[in-house]
Amino acid sequence: MIFVKKTFRGGVHPEDKKKLSADKPIEKMPLSKEYVVSLSQHVGSPAEPLVKKGDIVLKGQKIADKDGYITSAIHSPTSGEVIDVKKMMHPFGQKVLSVIIKPDNLDKWADLKINKLEDLSGQQIVEIVREAGIVGLGGAAFPTHVKLSPPKDKKIDTLIINGVECEPYLTADYRLMLEEGERIIIGIKAILKALNLNKAILAIESNKPKAIQEMGKALKADDYIKIVVLDTKYPQGSEKQLVEAITKRQVPVGKLPADVGVIVQNVGTAKAIADAIIDGKPLIERVITVSGSNIKKPSNLIVRIGTKISDIIDYCGSTFEKIEKIILGGPMMGIAAPSIDVPIIKGTSGIILLKKNDIVLYVPGPCIRCGKCIQVCPMGLAPARLMDSSESRDFDDCMAENILNCMECGSCAFVCPSRRPLVHWIKVAKSNIQKKLKK
């Protein structure tokens, strides 16, 4: 175990607000009356349903899948009846085909296939991960089996396990590291085996000394997992920034960490992999943090995929105030929910409810060229210029200025004194450019 403070260029220091929920042990949320399992859990086209209205399903039964490379299976969160398969509002704001399940309250598992890690080959591990529907739980929800089978021509030499959790408020990964250290380590071993590597680096920010200590204890004499302590700075948990901080390698523009020999996996994902192997459980639930000034009882909850946000807010109790805005994920990169009835998807890491006073709506002013956005941009971009070019629909200039390097971390908009909607305009340009590239 070594403690070296490492970090990256740029970044910001938002108030972390983790105190609200950091000491709340992970708690299981009781069964809901209805689940809405969206068939669009990650980037790429939605999965196809394997069940129809009226079908009886068991907990953990596969209810949707799709052939193809970047896809992953979806399972029923409990046992019960499929009451409909129809388009429902998705957290991202469009209606997406979803399986609606009414629980029979028996919560009866489908047959689960239990495995021993020692008996499995790397290929078998990747197959189990795919069948279990595991995706990156850090937020991007990229199918994990894809990341675990990098193209042959890319020589992978480093595995980084991401325990950074740099978004304010969120403590789900932190609690997992305190409570499920052993499972996480089993998961890391499985990932190592799948990638045919023998060493992993577990990255944790310096503001989580307890997690560093607990993970150190859980590791015991295992010397093939090294803990690296990173400076507390946002967005330290972003893949490319992690790779830069730990290996000093920079991922070339438009490439992935695998192109510089690095694979990054989140601690929650490692835990889900361990569950899938040891217990045979597919990914039907995840830990989320429910927090913010408008939440009565900040918590770290195990919630099933498909649980409606309204059920979770009822469970944790909102204060007497009217709910104005719901942030899914952290406040820096999270999305604002379009409705209180959208469900949890695999990539939802938290629900943040803020009081009216904490929701500030600014009228953007003109850019005064203070240069702060450039100073904080971890990707070395000039956000103000990108916004200008995007507003005037000069997407060629955006491309020339490497706009696709932007991961929308929000640091620029966070510090902008004129409160300009930089991320908004960058998103507009990116989606226009991506549409063009597809053609």
Add this chain to the structure above:
Amino acid sequence: MEEEKNKLLVTVSPHIFSGLTTRQIMRQVIFSLIPAMLASFYFFGFRAFLVVMVSVLSCLLSEEIFQRIVGKPSTISDGSAVLTGILLAFCLPSTLPLYMVFVGGFVSIIFGKMLFGGLGHNLFNPALVGRAFLLASWPQQMTTWPLPGKVFLGIYDAVASATPLAKVKLLGQYSYSYSDLFIGNVGGSLGETSALLLLIGGIYLILRKIISPLIPLTFITSVYVLSYFLGYDPLYSILAGGVFLGAFFMATDYVTSPITTKGKVIFGIGAGILTVLIRKYGGYPEGVCYAILFMNAFVPLIEIWTKQKVYGEKNENH
């Protein structure tokens, strides 16, 4: 009904913000200029107060009327017009006829800022544009400097005199002590007198992280060094005239100075060198104003030269 009840606010991320807003930044800069402003009232009396008031008023009025004519929302509450007004007043002699002050404010705002598209779009420092215009239009009134009096808030009958730098240029005399120059007990424009109070204001802005120390540091250092090599008294050269005012408050204007770190260094050194060259070879005893305006014109070019490297652009390690 149900839809209405569940209506949520949907905005793009991030959902939290930090740091000063533009308006707060402007207020802080104005605040940092107050000590030097009070000193100018003390040294030059009520007339100095009038010059500041007329200048600020002219800037506010010009901006407001311009916005109304072009049918755009009022922008004077952002504080930048007030700041321009104060900075312009700081470049003027307290004896300047008030209608000229008013014209200066008008030119600063309209020709220095609004015609470029308003705050954030101007190439040149608005206050310096105003000053340059006044100097070209009324050279005599703009170079008649009163001696500081000790009457506070009283109308003081100023005696025309040459500024410390003019004496150096015309007569080769270093006629003031360092301490007089430092405290501001010398003839000159409102704001170019007290180096001490400008320094305090400037350091305040640096500590509040509103301005970067790079431009003031490189500006003042290069004036010092080049003055030394050209045979001037270097300390006298940085304390007399507008070096401190220019270096801390004019050359650091976000809009008209480079964004990049390297760019700031180039800008500061360039302005410093030009200041001394104008003093030595130009027609005027003081060169800060034109030096900064000249460098303003180079900012777009400097920024192209000094563009920061994009993450992953060049990959040497792998």
